[in-house]
Amino acid sequence: MPINKKSKVNRVITWLHLWLGLVSGIIVFIVSITGCLFSFQKEITEMTHKKELxxxxxxxxxxxxxxxxxxxxxxxxxxxxxxxxYITTYARPDRSxxxxxxxxxxxxxxxxxxxxxxxxxxxxxxxxxxxxxxxxxxHNFFVIVKYIHWSLLLSTPIGQPIVGWSTLIFVIMLITGIIMWWPKKWDKKHKGRSFKIRWKAKWKRVNYDLHNVLGFYTFIIALILGLTGMVFAFKWFQATVYVAGSLSTKTPTIQNFQSDTTASYTNDPLSTALLEAKNTYPNAKRYFVSMPYSNKAAINVIAYEHKEVYYDANTLYFDQYTGKKLGVDTYQKKNNGEKLILMNYDIHVGAIGGLIGKIIAFLVSLVCASLPITGFLIWLKRKKKKAKKTSSRKTIDDSLRVPQ
Structure with a gap:
């Protein structure tokens, strides 16, 4: 009976999945576990720093x-x-x-x-x-976690490319993994093996199922987390997402509002700017004020429509000397590519789906952190098995050798 060997394409995919996993495993684990820890930073911070907030x-x-x-x-x-x-103010009466x-x-x-x-x-x-x-x-716990996730606690120019390329490798591994997982037949027997974890089986089988079955169930969300992470790491990928969303290669117009350095200084331009922002967007939950970075720069006030997410926001620009409104950059007037980029952070952390979205992001990040571990254990077990077979074959060959 002929031996059913894997096709050349399958062997290449298996080889890629194995060696890319070994190369990037530790980085993927670190980035995933820190993403998991960061999921509920807002809720935990509000409990641990209730006195300050x-x-x-x-x-x-x-x-x-x-x-x-x-x-x-x-x-x-x-x-x-x-x-x-930077200044963050709140509409809520009980927030500092x-x-x-x-x-x-x-x-x-x-x-x-x-x-x-x-x-x-x-x-x-x-x-x-x-x-x-x-x-x-x-020295804040969640900030340290965030920068481990962002750049492995290295400076951004050094650490973020490492995280970015590791994330790209992880995305490739997700795709090759789903190809390797795909059942040969969609009958009851094969579906049972592919969709269920056999908890009563031996440890080797349970570990194999944890890697494959959990990898399948979290595939879509894990892929989204990986792709949104790449938007932060690579300008070329961010540009690709923008083009895909806007269906255009035209760069969005960025207005550069500047303060009039010849204008007379009024009594309170900063308070005037915030008051105007509140009058323009009275339903905003919080207002983020960015102080001017030079004598020509404007005061930026971002009005956030929601308590936590960042994408649905409108930015107002004010003269730093007079408080005069120079212009407004509204979310609704942006094209779909710009909106998609603005939504990227909220998608990445799961906040766009509210508490349920954050729970999903937490659980999927936890699974992503486990995949390099379970995958490494599968490889280690097979390596030992292969070494054992090689040793046994050598013993048999030696026993058949004619003495000199």
Whole structure:
């Protein structure tokens, strides 16, 4: 009876899946497990830092102090060497406002710690102006987890390409894995082997099923997580996603709003900008203020329509000297390619699906972290079996050898 050998294509696919897995396994495990840990960072942070993040309104109709007043108090707490760069305010009456000082320079840096000069926030009671907390993000658990996920705690120019190429390899492995998993026949026997984990079988079989069956069930979501991760890592892939979404190679127009350096300075342009943003988008849940980075730059205020996701946002630009509105960049006017890129982060972390989406992202990331382990154990077991067969064959050959 002829031996049914695998086709050349199947052998190539198996070879690719094996060696790409061995090359990228440790990186895939690290990136997946950190993604898993980061899934509920918002919920956990709100519990562990409740003192810093929440306040009790003095009265039902109490009003917030002007943003410029709160910024001045935050700046005093941070010190003159760490200027406030970002401010997050909330529509909710029970949230503190965050004033962040952040500066990075990864020109000659090797590690994440070397590339970031400072990264900390003070939290201010918006009714009284009192400082209620301070977080140094350089030593924050979830920030460290995020930057392990982002660049293995290396500087972005060094670490992110490593993560990016490992993610690309992981995507290839997912595709080759689903080809290898595909049942030869769709009868009851083969479907039972392909779709079920035989928990009562020997450890070797259980491990094999954990790798193959869980890999199949998480394939689509794992592929989405991998592809969205590649958008962050590669400009060429981001451009590809943009073209696919917009069905056009035309680069979107980016308006560069600038402040009038010859204008007279008004009393409170920062507070004016926030008030205008609130009047323009009164239903926004939070407002993110980006301070001008030069004497010509504008104040940017991003109005987020949802509590957590980032994609559905509108950006307003204001003169830093007068508070005059210079322009608006709305989400609805963007093409589908731009919208898809803006949705990328929320898709990647599962937040676009709410709590259920985050649970799914958590579970799939956990499975993705397990795949290099179960795959390595399969390879190790087969290698030992192959070595044992080779040894047995050699013993038989030696026994048949004619003595000299």
């Amino acid at each position: 929440f306040v009790t309104p003095p009265t039902k109709d109490a009003e917030f102090l002007p943003l410029s007043v709160l910024k001045e108090k935050a700046q005093t707490a941070l010190g003159s060497k760490e200027p406030v760069t 406002w965050e004033f962040m000082a952040y500066k990075e320079d990864d020109t000659h840096a090797i590690t994440f710690a070397q590339s970031v000069k400072y990264y900390e926030s003070v939290f201010v009671n918006p009714y009284t102006g009192s400082i209620i907390g301070r977080i140094d993000y350089m």
